[in-house]
Amino acid sequence: MSERSRRSPKRVHRALAVLTAALTTAVVGGAGVAEADVNTSPDFLVVYNNNVENMVPATCYGDDFGLFVSYLKNRPKSPDIFTVQQVSNTAQLAALTKRLSDELPGTYSGRIAIAEPGSMGYTSTCGKLKNQQTNAVVFRSDRLTFEQATTWRSDAPADPEAGTGGCQNLEPTTTSQDRVHNIAVRLHDTVTGEDVTAASVHWPTGTWHGPDCAAENMKEANEAVDRLGGTLKIVAGDTNAPPASANWWDNARGYGFRDPIAEKCGARDCSSAYNTTTNYRIDFLLVRSGNGFSNATTVTEQMTGGKYSGHRAVAADVRY
Structure with missing residues (x-):
């Protein structure tokens, strides 16, 4: 029997879904131009993670988040899922999803952990812009439904x-x-008919001895995505803990998660070229139940043309 004859019903369903989407785009006039760079593949999702540091203006800390948006605009496919940390509140999340919808192919929505986070106690002019901090999951709502x-x-x-x-x-x-x-x-993927669960996490800093509890925090993140289920499970965010802290990374592997960046660099402890802050690799995109990835990337300042956050983004095309 040929390979074509052995295709599973799920594969056939996905192929038909993509064909239907393509025919619909062809019929609807200008829609094909507007969404030429969205990901319509049934095989993978384009996933990014970044601690956006409240997207403060460049006049504050020298970070220009617009450089990262420009980088995304020049990628072959816009993000399907974008997990973000240190978002101020619902107003800032709405501004972020609107900007992505306006400037990238696709339409974006998001869900935030706390609508109005408590004050961080900052008093400086720039600090006030970072006075509220929480986490969110942004997703391309023209493909993924909450x-x-x-x-x-x-x-x-x-x-x-x-x-x-x-x-x-x-x-x-x-x-x-x-x-x-x-x-x-x-999220429900309307292209594949599958469900995917994505978590955006931020663990406590060393000031609060957060790395001592990194293993417990990985355990709770794994339990959270298990509560929701899905064919794909993604845990991404700012751990404030290198892979060796409390063996959390090894535990994550034991739960079945894979680390696209570690697989790219060839080891748990990558070289400094893969650091996501000045001195450490503490931002991760971990995938469970997937069939591998491609285009794993640590988005450096050289790639964006300048500093866009205190943290570098990580990304991968995650296969079903």
Whole structure:
């Protein structure tokens, strides 16, 4: 029997879905031009992750988030899923999804962990723009439809300043830690008929001894995506913990997650060329239940033409 004859019903369904979408685009006049660069493949999703650092103006910290948007505009396919950390509030998330919808092929929506996060206690002019911080999942709503969400808080030691005691939820303080409130969403892929769950996480910094609880935070992230289910499960975000901290990365592998960047560099502990901050690789895109990836990338300042955030984005085409 030929390879063509052995195709599964699911593959046939996906192929028919893509053919139908292509014929629809051809009939609807100008729509083909407007969405020429969206991903219509049934085989993979284009996924990005970035701690956007509240997208402050370049006059504050020298970060120009517009450089990253320009980079996305020049990629072969626009993102299907974009997990983001340190978004200020619902107003800033709405501004982000509108900008992506206006400037990239496709239409974008998003879900945020906390609508109005508590104050981080900043007092400087630039700091006020970062006074609220939480996390969100942005997705291309012309392909992916929202089904369900779950949220949870990251852990730190019971006495987070001293770093003593067992791991427990890091509750808000006078310098709020609503930026450690995580969100996962289950999305339905209208091209494939499959469900995909994506989580955007931000774990506590070393100030709160967050890396000591990295293994517990990975466990809770895995449980969150399991609660929602889906053919693909993605956990991405700012861990504030290198892969060796508390063996969290090895535990993630034990849960079945794969790390596209580690597979590209050939080791758990990549060289500094793959750092996502000045000194560390602490931003990750982890995939479970997938069939591999391609185009795994750490988006450097050289690629964007300048500094766009205090964190480098990571990306991959994630296969079903």
